[in-house]
Amino acid sequence: MNLRKKADQYHLTSIALHWLMLALFVGVYASINLRELFDKGTVPREALKSVHFMLGLVMFGLVWLRLAMRAVYPAPRTQSALPQWQAMAAKLAHLALYAIMIGMPLLGWLVLSAAGKPIPFFGLELPALIGQDKALAGQLKEIHEVVGTAGYFLIGGHAAAALFHHYIQRDNTLLRMWPVSRKMAT
Numbered sequence: 358m359n360l361r362k363k364a365d366q367y368h369l370t371s372i373a374l375h376w377l378m379l380a381l382f383v384g385v386y387a388s389i390n391l392r393e394l395f396d397k398g399t400v401p402r403e404a405l406k407s408v409h410f411m412l413g414l415v416m417f418g419l420v421w422l423r424l425a426m427r428a429v430y431p432a433p434r435t436q437s438a439l440p441q442w443q444a445m446a447a448k449l450a451h452l453a454l455y456a457i458m459i460g461m462p463l464l465g466w467l468v469l470s471a472a473g474k475p476i477p478f479f480g481l482e483l484p485a486l487i488g489q490d491k492a493l494a495g496q497l498k499e500i501h502e503v504v505g506t507a508g509y510f511l512i513g514g515h516a517a518a519a520l521f522h523h524y525i526q527r528d529n530t531l532l533r534m535w536p537v538s539r540k541m542a543t
Contacts, residue, residue, distance in 0.1 A: 366533050368430040374423045375534055378458065381416045382512060385409055386505075407477045410465060414478055417462035420455065436528045450515055457508050464501045468494055 367375070388409040395402035439447070463486075469476045470485035471494035477483075487493075522530035 365433050365529060366535075367433060368426060371423070371426045371430060372534055372536050374419060374426060376536060378416065378419065378423065379512075381412050381419070382508075384412045385416065386509070388412065389505075410469065410476065411478055413462040413465050414483070416458055420458040423458075424455065433533050435522075435530055435533070447518070450511065450518070453511055454515065457504065457511065461501065461504060461508070464497055464504070468497045468501055471497060 366372070388405045392402045392405035392409070395405070466476055466483070466486055470487045471490045473485075473489035473491075473494075475482045476485065519531045519534075522528050523532070
C-alpha cells in the first residue's frame with residue numbers, strides 16, 4: 358500500500374483519521390442519545406454511557422495524531438483560491454472541531470471525576486482529574502451538553518460546506534479528503 362501524499366490530496370493517514378473521527382463522532386453521539394431508550398440504572402443504559410466515555414477518550418487520543426499529521430502534511434491547495442470569507446470560515450470551523458475533539462473528552466473526564474464516578478477505558482479505570490464536587494460536576498455536565506449540541510451544527514455545517522464545494526462550486530475540496538480515487542466525477 359502506498360502511503361505517500363499526492364499533491365492534490367491529503368495524506369492517506371490523514372484521510373483515514375478524518376473518516377475514523379467521523380465514525381467516532383457518530384458513535385459518541387449515538388451512544389449517549391440511545392441510552393435514553395433505557396431506564397436509569399439498567400445494564401444497557403450504563404453500557405451505552407461507558408461506550409460514550411470510552412469513544413470520547415479514543416477521540417481525545419487520536420486527535421493528537423491528527424494534529425501531528427496536519428503539521429507534517431499541510432492541506433493541499435484547492436483548485437481555485439477560496440474567497441477570503443470562505444477561507445476564514447473554514448479555518449474557524451476546523452479550529453472549533455479540534456477544540457471539540459480535545460475539549461469535550463476532557464470535559465467528560467472532569468464531569469466523571471467531579472461526580473466521583475469511575476472513568477472507564479476498555480477494562481481500565483482512569484484516574485480522576487479533580488476531586489469530588491457534585492455542584493461542579495453539574496455545571497461541567499451542563500457545559501458538556503451545550504457544547505455537544507453545538508457540535509451537531511458544526512459537524513453538519515462542515516459536511517454541508519464540503520457538499521457545497523463539490524456540487525455547487527465544483528472544486529476539489531471534498532475530493533482532497535475522499536478515501537477513494539480522485540477521478541470521481543464532479
